[in-house]
Amino acid sequence: MKKMLTAVLITGILALTTAWSSELMSSSNSGGVSSLRGNVAISAINQSESLxxxxxxxxxxxxxxxxxxxxxxxxxxxxxxxxxxxxxxxxxxxxxxxxxxxxxxxxxxxxxxxxxxxxxxxxxxxxxxxxxxxxxxxxxxxxxxxxxxxxxx
Ligand code: HEC
Ligand code: HEC
Structure with a gap:
């Protein structure tokens, strides 16, 4: 039973962190503060030059x-x-x-x-x-x- 609980807990934590980090990567989560460039990720409007x-x-x-x-x-x-x-x-x-x-x-x-x-x-x-x-x-x-x-x- 204990093992089962731990497994469920770990899966939960993993799912949460993955969701959180992909949120960070995909959108600009500004925490409600809007910057001068608007609510868009830098990578969406300012692509870096290719090598x-x-x-x-x-x-x-x-x-x-x-x-x-x-x-x-x-x-x-x-x-x-x-x-x-x-x-x-x-x-x-x-x-x-x-x-x-x-x-x-x-x-x-x-x-x-x-x-x-x-x-x-x-x-x-x-x-x-x-x-x-x-x-x-x-x-x-x-x-x-x-x-x-x-x-x-
Ligand atoms: C594996 C060997 C090798 C290494 C390591 C190497 N080179 Fe060379 N380099 C050459 C050869 C061979 C030539 C001549 C190319 C030709 O004649 O077509 C050359 C040509 C040059 C020339 C032109 C010389 C001229 O008279 O116009 C310069 C400058 C140069 N290398 C600088 C460097 C620098 C700086 C590095 C390190 C960042 C470096 N090389 C690393 C082999 C090497
Ligand atoms: C402070 C500038 C400077 C640095 C640092 C420098 N060089 Fe040079 N190098 C020159 C200049 C200027 C010339 C051409 C005039 C002369 O011969 O001094 C030259 C000429 C050469 C040549 C051509 C020689 C020939 O007979 O035609 C080669 C090969 C070369 N450098 C390789 C190197 C390598 C390898 C290094 C690093 C270990 C290096 N240089 C560091 C300025 C520099």
Whole structure:
């Protein structure tokens, strides 16, 4: 009898929580307070942009100007850069570049800001994505008529 009661109780609680959470998910239960946007869920009027697709890996991307950090011509999803490891360097370091057919990081990446040349990548060049970015198929938000200098055309 006791077991039966417990089972009934648990089922009841489960049903209640499911109903309550689906209520939370499906409608904007504002508790009687109406917001400026009206009584609608944000997701109903403000859909988030879908994720943009990475451009297909297709060889190096031309530079726009001389000292530009080259754009990343490949996917980087899941490439970790933290204090213990740097996925980018597992292909782009001078040691690993040849074997991976990747471009070596530039000599400038070994220099400190005072011009001293270190034996490994300089801390100010460690977080690659500060300067190098991949490209997606996103539409331009504003037009751009920038043309590279003649030497790069
Ligand atoms: C699995 C190996 C691998 C990893 C990891 C990797 N890359 Fe690359 N990367 C390559 C290869 C190979 C190329 C050359 C592509 C080609 O020639 O088509 C390249 C090209 C590049 C270029 C263009 C170089 C140029 O001269 O135009 C940049 C910039 C770059 N990668 C940055 C990065 C960054 C930043 C990361 C980490 C977020 C990273 N890569 C991780 C293999 C890798
Ligand atoms: C502070 C900005 C900055 C950071 C951080 C940075 N780079 Fe660069 N990178 C540049 C610039 C600018 C160039 C082009 C001019 C030069 O060679 O210094 C470049 C050039 C390169 C090149 C092309 C070299 C060549 O010979 O054509 C590769 C590959 C590269 N970076 C990879 C990386 C990787 C991998 C990291 C992270 C470990 C990294 N960079 C961090 C700015 C940066």
């Amino acid at each position: 943009k697709k990475n451009k297909k890996d297709s060889g190096l991307i031309d530079l726009g100007y001389i000292t530009q950090p080259p754009l990343i011509p490949h996917k980087i999803r899941g490439y970790r850069i933290d204090v213990l490891s740097n996925k980018c360097l597992s292909c782009h370091s001078w040691k690993n570049a040849n074997e991976n057919n990747a471009t070596k990081i530039s000599v400038t990446h070994f220099r400190t800001r005072d011009g001293a040349v270190l034996s490994d990548v300089s801390p100010r060049r460690y977080f690659c994505l500060q300067c190098h970015v991949p490209q997606t198929d996103a539409k331009l938000i504003v037009g751009n008529s920038f043309k590279p200098v003649k030497a790069l055309q």
